[in-house]
Amino acid sequence: MTQVVEQTAIQLLTELGQFGGLANGGVTRLVYDQAWVDAMTYTLKTAAAQGMQVHIDAMGNGFMTYPGVDQTVIAAGSHIDTVQQGGIYDGAYGVVAAKLAMTQLVAEFGQPKHTMTAVAFSEEEGSRFPVSFSGSRHYAQVGDVAPDLKDAQGISFDTARRQAVAQLTGNFPLAEQPLPKEWLELHIEQGPVLEEAGYPLGVVSAICEQKRFTITLTGQANHAGTTPQHLRRDALKAAARLIVQLDDLAQKIGEPFVFTVGEISVTPGSSNVIPGQAVFSVDIRHPQKTVVDEFEAKMRQMVADSAPVSGTVDCWMDSRPAVMDPRLVRQFESLLTQQGYQYLTLPSGAGHDTQIMNLKVPTAMLFVPSRGGISHAPAEYTAPAALEAGVAMLKAQLYHECY
């Protein structure tokens, strides 16, 4: 096993990044496509070569296990799918780090007391089918995907899943896996906070409550030249005032609350016509549900008060906050302090597989810095030393939990 123990996270990430790798250094590896099948095959084969027991489940999740003295499972991992034109770190780092940490532990300390399983979730990004977290949702037993969901080419989720899983079962046994006792995940931060602080690691306190809305303001389209100011019902001006009000409110709430309008459109959309309708998205996140709900209530009141236009608010996404397990968080913090790492404890504004696992079992997460806060792009980058620090801390945490 020594050759693997000597491998570094960046070596493994670079190897995995070749599956779906792009000329610009990025990766496009969508769930169940051939690059994805090849990446999963490579991941499980190399794990088997290190003495791990490997399985896949019906969703195509990959499991790499060192059996313990007992059958209590401590699992760690992340996903191996990417967005279109993504980077080599997002998701893949959590998979590679779990394999590496477990392999090093077994090499150094032999068989663990509890069973250790590294997990490569099939899908988290929602970049092929209009669904996210389908891998962790299956493993956590919180509801599978509707099988008739279609990708952009009209291929159904179920057809793609069956074809990909059939390829994998040629090499690996198919077996549903029991829920672990605990779940751990390493992930790139995808934000600039750790880099700004200058720390190599962050302990996640909670994954934010996240709500998304579509707000529609309806006024009256009219001639831009002939309609006097006092007779206008301009939907875009009302939208601009509302966005400013909401941003002022967000700033008053303060960090880590975030409020984003990422999409806006107006109808009819001509430079010489007063917009009769403006439609925009609202994305709000905070680790406490009460903060999100209070913002929402004030937002709904502001929309109701948007005369001379009328407005509607449609909430189309509501992910509950996932609070990390206090004991596991404290233990991560203690281990970091013991090993002399500077770290932040911070909420995650992005969603992760851990929020799904958190519905069923105690969870904890570590972040490594994202240069420039960039993710979901070929320019994704984390310094090798931070990657290694993350692996070392996951290894320390797993040692405490499994040995």
Added chain:
Amino acid sequence: MTQVVEQTAIQLLTELGQFGGLANGGVTRLVYDQAWVDAMTYTLKTAAAQGMQVHIDAMGNGFMTYPGVDQTVIAAGSHIDTVQQGGIYDGAYGVVAAKLAMTQLVAEFGQPKHTMTAVAFSEEEGSRFPVSFSGSRHYAQVGDVAPDLKDAQGISFDTARRQAVAQLTGNFPLAEQPLPKEWLELHIEQGPVLEEAGYPLGVVSAICEQKRFTITLTGQANHAGTTPQHLRRDALKAAARLIVQLDDLAQKIGEPFVFTVGEISVTPGSSNVIPGQAVFSVDIRHPQKTVVDEFEAKMRQMVADSAPVSGTVDCWMDSRPAVMDPRLVRQFESLLTQQGYQYLTLPSGAGHDTQIMNLKVPTAMLFVPSRGGISHAPAEYTAPAALEAGVAMLKAQLYHECY
């Protein structure tokens, strides 16, 4: 001639509205299309039947003349093209009214001292080719259209023009027309001011200076969940604040100043991504150029001050204001008062052929109310009594100018 004298404006508009007429009551009659050729043919043939001399020029403008004792020409009219899905009033009313007023005058008072010409301009709306006012620009000799401009089907302006004019010259003599001594135009208001005041007529004081801009604000696209407030460079929030500031400034300037943002888009345009760029249009209008220029200067300063985003301002349209001839305006006002009409004197926020004629000769315009301020739509409507009042006042003005 008695049968025409007894015709009403609404009868003539309804007849003309059949050329390009739609099932929904609207009209699509784009310059040089077959409906346009048929409408021009009908217009000139019915004029010839009333004893008018009819001509077309190389641009396809139609001229209907009662020769006077001398060759000094007093001209009135408007355009016969429409927007896509327009109404039966815009443009057509000015053509029909000029014919009707002149025909009535000759029927009642015989040959005028000065020559009276009713003009049906070929094109004003810019709804087929990316050019406006091509008819009046030709007549006023202020520069013709680039002949290789293409419509949406790839047909060049010159090809369409030659084919349409060739059809017309089968029936009517081709002759370029000299500039008139004065120009008069009746038009629907296209705004709600007269209707709100409850007056059947308005005297136009000036056609507004009109400038259009594209403003581009550039920040930094980033993850909506993981980028803290203080590290955001959100182009859309900056745009919203700028639009509110500009609207506040517009309200401070007060009516008749108008400020419109009719188009806006953001990049990348995803609900969970902070917009890195926002692009929006600005349309500003006022009868005084200084007011428009002062707003523009303040707007450019605000854009320059838009940190943490950077901005550019591109002015892509600048139409000079057209001040109506004071004598003709006063005479319209006197005649209205004499005949017991309530009226407003108001600037036109919309552009009209008169602004082109105004570059060369004294001009005046009358407006009739637009129900609900609506124009460029099948729902365009002006009450028949207001249409008749307009014809009566044009007739009175022409009597003063031509007899």
